[in-house]
Amino acid sequence: MPRRSPIPRTPRAHWLLLGLVLLALCSLLSLDALLRADVPSTPSGTRQFVPQSAFSGGSVIDPREPTVQHPPPRSLALTFADGPDPQWTPAVLDALARHGVRATFFVTGAQAAKHPELIRRIVEAGHEIGNRTLTRADLRQAGDLRVRLELQATDLALAGAAGITTNLVQPPETTTGSLDYAAWKAVLRIGNHGRQVVLADLDSQDWRQPGVDAVLANSTPRDGRGAVLLMHDTAGPGTVEALDRLLPDLQRGGWRVGSVGSTFQLPATMNEARIIDRVGGTLFVAAVQLSAWLSDALRVLLWVATALATLRLVFVLLVAPLHVRRTRRWQAPWQISQRVGVIVPAYNEEAGIASTVRSILTSEHPVEVIVVDDGSTDRTAEIVERLQQRFAHVRLIRQPNAGKAAALNTGMAAANSELLVMVDGDTVLEPDAVGHLVAHFTDPLIGAVSGNVKVGNRRSLLARWQHIEYVIGFNLDRRIYDLLHCTPTVPGALGAFRRSAIERIGGVSDDTLAEDTDLTMALERDGWRVVYEEQAISWTEAPTTYGQLWKQRYRWCYGTLQAAWKHRHSVVERGAAGRLGRLGLPYLLVFQVLLQVIAPVVDVTAFFALFTEDAATVAATWLGFLVLQAVPGVIAFRLDGERLRPLLTLPLQQIVYRQLMYMIVVQSVITALAGARLPWQKLERHGRIGPVPAARR
Template identity: 45%
Template sequence: MRGVTPRGHWWVLACVLTVFLLALFLATSVLHGVGSAGTTQSQGPDDLVPGAVAGGGPVVDARGGAPVGSAVRPGTVALTFDDGPDPAWTPEVLRVLAAKQVPATFFVIGEHVAEQPDLVRAELAAGHEVGLHTFTHADLSAAPVWQVQLELAASRAVLAGATGRSTTLLRPPYSSTPDAVSNRDWQAVRRTAALGYLTVLSTQDSLDWEAGRAEDIVSQAVPPQGQGAVVLMHDGGGDRSRTVAALGRYIDTLKERGYRFTTLTEAVGLPPQTAPAPRLDRWYGAALIALLQGAVAVPTATAWLLAAVAVLTAGRLLLLAAAAAAHRRRTAGRARPDPGLPVSVVVPAYNEQETIVACVRALLAGGCPDIDVVVVDDGSGDGTAAAARTVADPRVRVLTQPNRGKPAALNAGVAHAAHDLILMVDADTVLAPGAVARLIADFADPSVGAVAGNTKVANRTGLLPLWQHLEYVMSFGLERRLFDLLGASPTVPGAIGAFRRQALESCGGISADTLAEDTDIAMALCRAGWRVVYRSDAHAATHVPTTVRALWHQRYRWAYGTLQSVWKHRRAVKEPGAAGRLGRRTLPYLVLFQLVLPLAAPAVDAAALYGLAFRTTTAPVYTWAAFSLAQLALAAYALRQDRESLRHLWLVPLQQTLYRAALCLVTAHALVSAALGAGPQWQNPTTAPAEPPAVPAAV
């Protein structure tokens, strides 16, 4: 094989997962980052606070030389609302204000503006004033300089994107009255003043953020007789039903006492502090709003994805278990093996010097006297052909050819095979005694075109081979039983598979169109009207990769080849008979469980890890535990079905995390490579073969 995959696929996958995690972070911040706000910060030392601030008015201007605190005019009240806009409570507050014909000033949180831009526009359209309350309700007195700058820049941007306006009014979260300003608060005032902002405090805190009655809110917000006031209330950050209930009563009470309600800037005698935003700020803000609104949809989509994955995985486990039981009952009376039937064995070999002798000798000792073994050395660079010739037996022939890839080697072997029943075996595979006779027994049915055997892992030493051993028994073995029941097996494994020569010829032999020639030929046989069946009692032990690199290379070829084969035979969905069963039963299963589900798994895993790290949800933990138990049960059942030991069951939870995650990345690798228009292919060192069929990105 020659790899022509560009490195871009890793960047695509990394970018997708990064964007997904960023969206989760933004959504978590938007949905859970802002709670009920109040003056919960301790005051601390205040010896550095100027007297003009501590004893001055609630609007502090420190942008020039000496700070100035603007006081509210007597008999004037400026209603201010923090922590909005909120889809439940802001409209209620606006309704009361409109009914009482009272203007107010809303200090909005940037995240909420991005979620509810229409509400901010409604506030301005009703004649109210808007100021900033940071982006995430951050404590500016404790935040580093870079965070303060980022909070205000993002808040200014989303306000510009939502309304086309900018403002210099800023109310720091957790702020209170001027006499409560501490040294840290004063430092924050100076930092924000350097960025061009007026700091807005309050003179009357309604304490509506505390649990209390509407009457308590009214009494706490009433200023001393005749004095002006900046009243702090909230239209977001929690249940504001008591605020809404108190607001109308409060306005009526103060109007009866002769107070006048106005906006904040008018109350302290300042000119309006809003202005048209620069065009760049409006564009940037609109893009930021779109990003945040998209991010907010991610947790819901992720929850649906997790639910879909859970349902599909549970359904698959139940389906495989039921199919295994049904297959065992159906195949109990299968055709008895006849070791006397003549059979040819084709063994393609490429650099298999170490394993070819054991493979050939096992075939000769398998109990079939009329056997013909054709070893095809496909341009090996070692002594594969010489090793095969050391098996001194007239039933063994060794052919050599320049390297043309496995399909060409198989076709060459079939052309030289002496019999009509042809067994194809990989050179690193050792067949169990009697396996050949069991495979060819099913050809007594003239409708059978191919028989798939049961592949076992030979080298079960080390964690990686043991994981593959469990996979071969749990996944491959159970799925082949299911496909056999469906009447459309999509794969005849290269390690052990038997074919009728007539069936092969009807499909034009082994095709090099895909990298999964064993899947391609099985699908072609189904479409040609032949039955492809599975023989679970015909065992073959094959060597599996022992390094991550080798496993990745193998599974990448399998995944890409499966993708090619599904695309090549996609028209089977419209065809009748065995082809229709392949197209309408098997192909959807392959697409769903071998392509789509593995592609969704990294996103689900990332969401689960994110939820655990930030403690946003415990659902993934319970889901993982439930499916680990289900996988354990299925593994035990599958091992018993194949008469295997249960001593490796303890590896199943690890297999379902580390090993499964790696295979999911392999599938994503193959899909992204296909989308980018490049992938591996069988390669002749001297003559490049035809390109494999293109796989559109939509697949």
Template identity: 50%
Template sequence: MRRRPHRSPGRPPRSPGPRRTRAPLSPRHRFRIAVPVVLLAFVVSVLLIEGYTTRGFTGDQEARAGRPTTGVPRVIAGGGPVVDTTHDHLRTYHPPAKTVVLTFDDGPDPTWTPRVLAVLDHYGTPGTFFVTGQQTVRHPQVLRRVIRSGNEVGVHTFSHPDLATQSASSVDRELALTQLALAGAAGVNTSLMRMPYSSTTSALDNRAWTVSRRLGEKGYVLAFIDQDTSDWRRPGARAIVDAALPDAPAGGVVLLHDAGGDRSQTVEALDRLIPRLKAQGYRFTTLADLVGTDSFTSPVGTVELWQGRIFVAAVTVSGTAVSAVSVLLLVVGSLVLARCLLLLVLARHHARRYRRRHTGAHRPVTRPVSVVVPAYDEELCITKTLRSLAASDHPVEIIVVDDGSHDATADLAESLALENVTVVRQPNGGKPSALNNGVLRASHDLVVMLDADTVFAPSTVGRLVQPFADPRVGAVAGNAKVGNRRRLLGRWQHIEYVMGFNLDRRMYDLLHCLPTIPGAVGAFRVEALRDAGMVSADTLAEDTDITMALHRAGWEIRYVPDALAWTEAPISLRQLWRQRYRWSYGTMQAAWKHRHALVERGPAGRFGRLGLPLLAVFQIFTPLLAPLIDILALYGLVFGNPLTTVLAWSGVLAVQAVCAAYAFHLDGEPLRPLWALPLQQIVYRQVMYLVLVQACLTAINGYRLPWQRLSRSGDVMLPPQPSTRGP
């Protein structure tokens, strides 16, 4: 639909003049720009935080295979499980005889850590918990309970990587984030650490030893193990107990897990192990006791405390936001699939019903029709348009209403000297004014309206007016197609017109709630137009506005898929943006204007309670949320399983392709342009999302969008008649 600016009558065109500096953006323009940028930054930040802090790991399922140990000192490789390399010291610590340290990796976990704590508290036994930063920021309350119970806390990195394979900067980042998580969750830092995938000191290789020395330089005391229970394998509680028992009378550091999977066997084994060892005279202690220090943990300062709290809060907000986004994605995905299935089913039913209606008992409509062509600066298009109308196989009266053009539009229309063509000149008053003027001058009770850049097939008018044999029908929508589809942008719009607009119209036609008669090809009963108050300038989408007004006036509206018209689509992204921006905003204006149809009775109420909700869900709500599919696809590629993500996105694309192929089949269109569908989904669809977001923000901001005119290329061509595979 082409819009024209309101100008005062007789106002001459503005001369180019000297170049002017760009005026500063108004607060309303800044609002419409700032809000999407802020929302995008928020979503990206949330996904990055959530992705990094929840990135899955396999846990301590297997220690790293040892490599050459020539660089590992004997005092370390043959020493105890606690290694202190701080201050250039090389010392290790063994648990004394009959002394056991119970250590737990990979927590805190909201399910299993409290159960482990319950067993430890029951027997008055301390434990040492090596926590990951990921789990800590997600479950800070569990960590606080661990500390309140008098247990020891150590660092197990943030995302559980093998530090021997990481760069120095990655190691530093893992440590810094984990300490930040501890500060935010419990207000403490710790100098005790266990490297992921480590086991006994004898398994240290050169790379792991290099990392160990670096950690020692940073002040960390490292904990290794004596007894590996392999509880992550879930071998059974009895096997876990047997693996945890040290060789009497020696002591030992025992490795268990309180997270990373089902730890019910670990809890059961712990409940057996502690009383069994106590009965044998063993005592339980912490690693700090082995080293001879009061504690490895210390309170943090105010700055670190608030930095940690902000970090934990950011992760909490991110987790909540991603959970909400996931729910919305489920809703949107369900709506998209439901819409596709609904469109396919109803389109098939519509094709059959239209075929029956086309061969029904109604007598054909053969009386003459008035055709109104509003024109404003259309000298590139008007000749093709009028010649196509003059070639109509139905008797027509053609009324060209020149709406104050500054070019030779009116002169060209007159110079063609076509039969039954009348040119009416009026001061510029806008498209609704031109249409109403044309209707008032019409000689017949049926009026066809089209844009001045649109080309009709010879059979279009005759097919378009046939539904008027039913006296209940007040208006008819035709099938608008893209007439300049040779470039990629034109192909994308061609796919959208066939797949989106026309499939939607088939559905709405069956449900008797068609929301828009396209301005490029529509027919009206003059009596119905008068009942609806004629074409209004209240909104930017006068075609949608008059269609809704006709519903509320009690008239039926039909869709004729074989009444074909080829219109000129925008040839640049800038023009496309401007056009769709007006369409989206105008549709919202029209829906708001006719919102009272929701509570009305009869045809108006049917449209209000069916058409308006469908319009809101499928043309506003779902498209606004549809970018979640693409955003979460990128999220899955970076933080999830890339193969699964690609397959899921391909599935969505396949559903779209099926809908598109069937729509092209019904319209008798060749399938060749569908090669551009994947690229359309990646590029074109994103532009449409942004347009809709801007239109919604404009509506929220209360800004009234001015009329703007798109540039013409005159590139519309009447293609060969499509095949008759469809109805």
């Protein structure tokens, strides 16, 4: 039995924590979407069955009796609706204070919860507070449950903001002039909850911002009849200017201007909230403010994600053509003829090891294949032994299970050459791949060369998505890294190295789960250059199930974070190390970690924004983000000589596959913060890459 190291347990509590966090986020976003929803109004209908007195002028209706009360002659009840607004409500309050007038502010619960300090300022200034419903909903088509929720939620907001509740309700979209049977039924429902309804007969129309003169004309009562005036403390400077002209004119004309309570001589319009309502209201206000902050933050992240995608597109458009021109001009000054050692670390690779070894033996460049069996429990060693008997340049080394890094070090120690190629046991090489890789070592400054790894099994939708990711996310980025001289990873599936360079840094380290990234960064910090060779092509078997994909990418992401942290000091170093630290690491962390995390924010924000007034803007941004993802995809596929047809699945990949990558990155970050160390994740292989050329003896 192979020796197995103890496997530390990954903390499972983070899954529960992550689930609770996601549930809380969705709940808060749903609350914010509800509060921001643009509720359409219902056209007025028949006035049949509506009491004549209810729509004959400004009135306070007590639906419990029912009774309708009109203001006395030359009396104006001044009301403001739909606030409070952080910019204009203070200006309105200042205008009212200048003229010594009290008014009634019919606030929405959403705005009251977002700006509780303004509610307190209104009450402290001696004004009245009325209920304009939670979401400014048109109650004409609402049932009794919706009416109750709208009113009680607003009461909660008022209780949490200022410790009060109110008896006055001004239904949105309803004035005495628009009162119909549906609105009258809504009035009766409001009365069922112990409220009095205030209907305006003068509508300033200031929310349309028609100009101060028009607002003034709409707000001026005629014929000396008492009236209820509807204005908006959210409409802007026109309302404030109109007040400064309207109030002195009315006062000089002998009009009494005041709040609804003082105008109609109502005994009580506001009540002190109960303790339980204050506690519940405080929690409600906190939830609304948190949901608004979260929504605003996600919208900022949406723009950040879009900006990052745009920045990446700019990188691609600028760098890719330069890289193509440079690689097409490059030629090795002489041909390297020495035999190259190809090291294949293998653990339970019986499904594909024969194809891997045979493909290496077809190389046009002379090779020696060294397979290091790392304590396999299947037929891997037996298969390689048979190949060893048939082919002279195949060697098998067995060792107890010690991990991939140890297997690579074992193979390197056994190799007879200075130039080494490392290949995974599930990878098939093109015949000219090794030759293209080692040609770069004619430059004595180059310590490693990255190959071009492609997905070989592309039949399933999941495999096609991975194919897209390899071409766009890996190979395209390697072109950018190559031009900037800051490649962070030579993939374990195919990479070439100077043996002396690896020995100088102490061999392949097992400090991280991404030994290939760790090795590449260590070489660059030692002063070696790392380049990318697009013509050195290998084919690898991508995971065929979501579980296997999760294991692989979880290890990759976690290992990359480990390697980035291990080599963080390269940020302040010089030469190749400095380019890695100041160019490679930021690019890697921004576009492969940060963008992975916030990219789903685009989807989440777009989904919840569909139910708000910003739906069109956010939807356009989301579509623009998809375009910004698709353009580099087309460029990458063209550069790699791939057919564009798989890109038809890109929109679905952005919706489904991206969420999986997001969860993997989040789990990796949480695991890293928890201080856990993951075991090596062995994937199940099926050997389904494709036909392999006949090997040379």
